[in-house]
Amino acid sequence: MSENKTFDLIIKNVQVIKPTENGVSHVDIGIKDGVFKRLAANLDPDDADEVYDGGNKLAFPGLVDAHMHTGIYNPLDEDAIIESKAAAMGGVTSSLNYMRTGGYYLNKGGPYADFMPDVFKLSENNFFVDYAYHLAPMDQTHISEIPKLIDEFGVTSFKIFMFYGGHGLHGASSSQHEFLMIQEDEKYDIAHFEFVMRGIQKAITMFPDKQEEISLSLHCETAEIMAAYTKMVQEENQLTGLKAYSASRPPHSEGLAIFIASYLANETELPNINLLHLTSRKAVEAAMQMQTVFPHINFRREVTIGHLILDVDASTGNFAKVNPPIRPREDVEYLWESVLNGNIDWICSDHACCKHEDKVDANDAENVWLAKSGFGGTEYLLSALVSEGSKRGLALNKMAALTSLNPARRYGLRSKGDIAEGLDADVVLVDPHETWTVTAEESESGQGYTPFEGQELSARVTTTFLRGNRIYDDHQVIGKPSGKYLKRPY
Numbered sequence: 197m198s199e200n201k202t203f204d205l206i207i208k209n210v211q212v213i214k215p216t217e218n219g220v221s222h223v224d225i226g227i228k229d230g231v232f233k234r235l236a237a238n239l240d241p242d243d244a245d246e247v248y249d250g251g252n253k254l255a256f257p258g259l260v261d262a263h264m265h266t267g268i269y270n271p272l273d274e275d276a277i278i279e280s281k282a283a284a285m286g287g288v289t290s291s292l293n294y295m296r297t298g299g300y301y302l303n304k305g306g307p308y309a310d311f312m313p314d315v316f317k318l319s320e321n322n323f324f325v326d327y328a329y330h331l332a333p334m335d336q337t338h339i340s341e342i343p344k345l346i347d348e349f350g351v352t353s354f355k356i357f358m359f360y361g362g363h364g365l366h367g368a369s370s371s372q373h374e375f376l377m378i379q380e381d382e383k384y385d386i387a388h389f390e391f392v393m394r395g396i397q398k399a400i401t402m403f404p405d406k407q408e409e410i411s412l413s414l415h416c417e418t419a420e421i422m423a424a425y426t427k428m429v430q431e432e433n434q435l436t437g438l439k440a441y442s443a444s445r446p447p448h449s450e451g452l453a454i455f456i457a458s459y460l461a462n463e464t465e466l467p468n469i470n471l472l473h474l475t476s477r478k479a480v481e482a483a484m485q486m487q488t489v490f491p492h493i494n495f496r497r498e499v500t501i502g503h504l505i506l507d508v509d510a511s512t513g514n515f516a517k518v519n520p521p522i523r524p525r526e527d528v529e530y531l532w533e534s535v536l537n538g539n540i541d542w543i544c545s546d547h548a549c550c551k552h553e554d555k556v557d558a559n560d561a562e563n564v565w566l567a568k569s570g571f572g573g574t575e576y577l578l579s580a581l582v583s584e585g586s587k588r589g590l591a592l593n594k595m596a597a598l599t600s601l602n603p604a605r606r607y608g609l610r611s612k613g614d615i616a617e618g619l620d621a622d623v624v625l626v627d628p629h630e631t632w633t634v635t636a637e638e639s640e641s642g643q644g645y646t647p648f649e650g651q652e653l654s655a656r657v658t659t660t661f662l663r664g665n666r667i668y669d670d671h672q673v674i675g676k677p678s679g680k681y682l683k684r685p686y
Contacts, residue, residue: 210250215597230663258289258622262603265548281640287624296332305377323679350683409608411468416453447476458486516647608684
């Protein structure tokens with residue numbers, strides 16, 4: 197780019213959607229050195245090396261997909277390339293990925309001091325979008341490493357899967373120590389969750405400049421409830437597919453876990469709690485009750501685009517198996533009510549590339565119990581939200597907050613989340629009038645199917661800019677991987 201030009205790029209003819217304002221702004225976007233330099237009407241095209249005509253499309257801030265599982269079922273370096281292409285296709289410019297020691301992911305135990313260099317090596321030069329990691333403290337060693345993870349590795353967000361103590365990723369397990377790769381004298385239970393919280397709270401006191409951005413996220417399901425109900429549903433053998441799976445992991449399992457997590461947060465004086473991928477009325481009601489009981493805790497509440505679009509009658513069946521489960525339509529409608537009334541803080545994909553062969557057993561294709569959990573969806577996050585949200589009266593600015601600003605601020609991405617001077621020039625263009633039908637063939641994901649197959653959407657992501665560089669346009673990913681690691685606060 198020329199040093200003599202005021203801008204490297206001007207994006208013209210767009211309707212800018214800012215999460216902190218109402219309505220749209222008809223301004224040009226001037227970009228220099230990867231950041232927004234000026235937002236103003238009628239910027240002079242001669243002041244830029246390149247001018248891009250946005251075709252009067254909506255210009256959203258690049259999405260912060262707050263929860264993805266890159267590398268869960270496939271090698272991390274391979275997954276990073278393929279699934280970050282899907283992210284770029286969906287308008288995602290920052291991918292926050294869950295990572296832990298133990299089974300799946302790198303299939304490696306031990307301290308994070310030894311583990312994370314491998315993660316960074318496998319990630320470097322393989323992501324098409326910027327990326328960061330949430331980490332799970334699985335044992336006492338990991339808890340002691342929390343300050344180092346924050347200060348040296350730039351990891352400010354941590355996560356607990358509350359059901360791993362008596363349930364594996366896909367069902368009941370009696371070999372948790374083997375699955376989690378922790379020592380026999382370690383316990384992964386409620387007491388461990390408490391000690392994780394105490395460790396994070398201690399770290400918050402050590403880094404007061406980061407205290408608003410250090411948080412603990414929880415996947416809220418209760419192992420004992422799930423185990424009992426799974427046995428019941430299987431023995432009764434009255435339900436199949438997604439209906440059976442939803443009944444085996446009932447909503448009150450989520451609610452009970454939320455109560456436990458919230459009480460422990462109060463007990464340990466941990467101020468920043470994220471309740472992840474809430475799926476049901478009971479889960480949201482439990483979360484709101486805990487907000488009332490513990491008003492001093494800074495709760496955040498998350499739902500996924502999958503739980504907002506799909507229900508147990510989805511035609512794609514077992515391909516939509518995920519944890520927590522896809523729910524009946526009445527729960528889906530309640531989630532939308534919660535989004536509209538402001539009780540949900542962000543919407544993510546929970547993207548996990550679980551390939552076709554892992555979803556369909558060769559000898560028993562319809563058996564939901566044999567299908568692995570999880571599916572991709574980052575490529576449809578914004579298109580589906582604009583399509584369905586617009587029908588329900590959700591403001592475009594609110595959509596931008598739910599997919600960009602809110603997760604960026606919570607997770608320490610200070611230069612992401614908005615279209616504002618000085619921030620990273622991450623922009624996604626959306627055609628709000630393009631009607632199209634989702635097909636797996638058009639997806640960049642490597643999973644070979646999509647549970648959203650056949651969904652008719654009325655808006656579509658057309659172009660994605662990462663730090664001022666086009667990485668997706670005209671239905672294809674452009675260039676080589678240019679995503680960088682976001683050491684937080686960033």
